[in-house]
Amino acid sequence: NAGVTQTPKFQVLKTGQSMTLQCAQDMNHNSMYWYRQDPGMGLRLIYYSASEGTTDKGEVPNGYNVSRLNKREFSLRLESAAPSQTSVYFCASSGTRHLYNSPLHFGNGTRLTVT
Amino acid sequence: DQQVKQNSPSLSVQEGRISILNCDYTNSMFDYFLWYKKYPAEGPTFLISISSIKDKNEDGRFTVFLNKSAKHLSLHIVPSQPGDSAVYFCAATNNAGNNRKLIWGLGTSLAVNP
Numbered sequence: 001n002a003g004v005t006q007t008p009k010f011q012v013l014k015t016g017q018s019m020t021l022q023c024a025q026d027m028n029h030n031s032m033y034w035y036r037q038d039p040g041m042g043l044r045l046i047y048y049s050a051s052e053g054t055t056d057k058g059e060v061p062n063g064y065n066v067s068r069l070n071k072r073e074f075s076l077r078l079e080s081a082a083p084s085q086t087s088v089y090f091c092a093s094s095g096t097r098h099l100y101n102s103p104l105h106f107g108n109g110t111r112l113t114v115t
Numbered sequence: 116d117q118q119v120k121q122n123s124p125s126l127s128v129q130e131g132r133i134s135i136l137n138c139d140y141t142n143s144m145f146d147y148f149l150w151y152k153k154y155p156a157e158g159p160t161f162l163i164s165i166s167s168i169k170d171k172n173e174d175g176r177f178t179v180f181l182n183k184s185a186k187h188l189s190l191h192i193v194p195s196q197p198g199d200s201a202v203y204f205c206a207a208t209n210n211a212g213n214n215r216k217l218i219w220g221l222g223t224s225l226a227v228n229p
Contacts, residue, residue, distance in 0.1 A: 106158025
C-alpha cells in the first residue's frame with residue numbers, strides 16, 4: 001500500500017520552463033491538496049480538491065494550475081517557472097475534507113529548483 | 116504575521132527522558148489543533164490532535180496539552196526514543212470541518228540522544 005506517491009523527487013528548471021508535478025493516492029480518498037514548504041514560511045496551501053471534479057485555490061495559487069484527473073490523481077502545473085517557485089512541494093490527501101478523524105496523508109515531496 | 120508559533124527551532128533530549136515541544140497561537144478562534152512529525156526526505160505524518168473542548172489528549176507515549184487561556188499547547192513524549200528524532204509541526208484551524216484551513220507552525224527539530 002503506497003499511500004501518496006509523488007513524482008519526480010527532484011527537478012531543476014530554468015526560468016520560463018514548464019513542468020507538471022504528479023501525485024497519486026491509493027487510499028480511495030476524496031480530498032487532495034498541494035502544499036509548498038519554504039524556509040521560514042511553514043507549509044502553505046497552493047490548491048486543493050475537495051472531491052473529484054472540483055478544485056479551488058488555497059493561500060498561494062499564483063503561478064500554478066491544477067488538474068484533478070480522477071479520484072486518484074491530482075497534478076500541479078507550473079506554466080512558466082520562476083526562481084520564487086523554488087521550494088519543496090508536498091501532495092496530500094484525506095478521506096474527507098473534515099479534519100475530525102480524517103487527517104492529511106502526505107507524499108514524500110518534490111524538491112524543485114528554478115535557476 | 117505567524118498565527119502559529121513554535122519558538123524553539125530545535126530541542127535535544129536524552130533517551131528515556133521526557134521531550135516537551137511547545138506551540139503558541141494568536142487566533143483565539145482556533146478550535147482544533149494537530150501535531151505532525153516529519154523525517155528527512157519524507158512527508159509529514161499525523162501524530163495526534165486535540166479539540167478546544169478538551170485540555171488533554173493521550174495516545175501511547177504522546178500527550179498533547181491545551182491551555183486556551185494562554186493560547187498554548189504542548190506535546191509531551193515519554194519516554195523519548197532515538198526514533199522520535201524528527202521535525203515536529205504544530206497546526207491549527209478555526210474550521211475543523213475543512214482541511215484547507217490549516218495554519219502551520221515552522222517546526223521544532225527534536226534530537227533524542229542514545
